[in-house]
Amino acid sequence: MNLKINGTDTTIDAPSLTVVELLKQQNVDMPDMVSVQLNGEILERDAFENTTVKDSDEVEFLYFMGGGAIDAG
């Protein structure tokens, strides 16, 4: 599937992934501390396991622990 992750076109060798799987696949550091938006909507953490990401979805990871993300959202 083709995703847009933080604005970058990304091809992933799977038809779909849950958000938890995507965080792992993308090697996201400190995944507990990352906020995830799917197609512009913030996802609550308890939905990570059961929400699937599909072709053409837009995903935004927000890394606020570095102190950034002042203008994000």
Next chain:
Amino acid sequence: MQGDGHECRGFNTRAAHILGSDKTPYGATNAPLYLSSGFSAESADELAERFAGRRPGYIYSRISNPGVSTFEQQFASLEEGRGAIACSSGMAAISAVILTLCRTGDRVVAGSSLFGGTLMLFDFLLQRMGVDVEYIDPSETQNFARAADGAALCFVESIGNPKLDVVDVGALAEICSTAGTPLVVDSTLATPYAAPGRRLGAHLTVHSTTKFAAGTGNSVGGLVVDTGLFDWKKCRDPEVSESAGRFGSELGFLALARRQVTRNTGNGMAPFDAFLQCTGLQTLGLRMERHCANAQALARFLERHELVESVNYPGLQSSPWHDIATKQFGEACGALLTLRLGSSTRALRFIDALDLAINTANLGDVRTMVIHPASTIYRDLSEQSRRSAGVTDDLVRVSVGIEHIDDLIHDFDCALKNGETDDTTT
């Protein structure tokens, strides 16, 4: 990981094995120390993306630093919490919580027996900011429930310093959750070893990591942990709930605290202190076990001593808080005890007559430490504050170390007797 789904739950296992250590450069087995103010990026765009929060990576050590993050993750894991922010001291962590959750016109509900520094912060700075502080005895749950309603936050110590009263955190958390008010618990004296903050039921915990986490009195630090039990979307403060809307209900507090408070006040933890405290944290469980066992044994000895008027330790049957302490903390009732010696003169003489125990304001060190609170930490506070905190003129606070118990008992016994001899000869 053995691949059989076994999750390491043991406190000491998790404390000793540092999170992320499978990714350290050169296979370093200990978390490296990064003494660098800034962090570079391969391109201007990359750095801009870090500022925007769209790519991970460090920017500047006032805001965050890899070694400090390791300490935050380690501590949050021991608290079984969602995440943590490390600060330059325990007071800095408390200030960060206040600055994130309070604004002019707000009201804070505070337990009536708090550490002297926290009382001074509340009575001076908070009042100056136009934030009202209402002190309530947390054991009076009905009063507490009335006060919690509409407050910006409620603040208590799980084990009060130096009153050594123990609050029923679970009961207060229930009251606060009903009122939609976050419960902040200073759990410095309990530590995650006695009870992880999430299991206690606190919404946020704060710690002076200067104490048991560092363990050997070699650095000053603090930390706030979000246990993940408060839905920040429901927070009364509009900026906190907006932050929860943007970063998720569970991360709303941490995101605002990091992005707007610790980043801009510059009260984060220094990398070297994080390194020292990360080292200390690895043996927290072992030390606490001995601290608590020694405190229990010394308290029992002093309770029977004819020259001691009274002993206060939550692990003693005679403590009014014994039941709630053992329910919450099991045998780990902490390392602090206090004793009353009848007069200020006797208390001071006793301190001077001690040989092993050190006369100092610190606590939570491997070495036993004593202080006379009335003439030191509490000297600038009102009579009312002293009374609420249980600070009488004849009170001596003891932070029991990890020495051999026979040596401690000998030192205390001799000092009590020698102090008494002085008293009668002058």
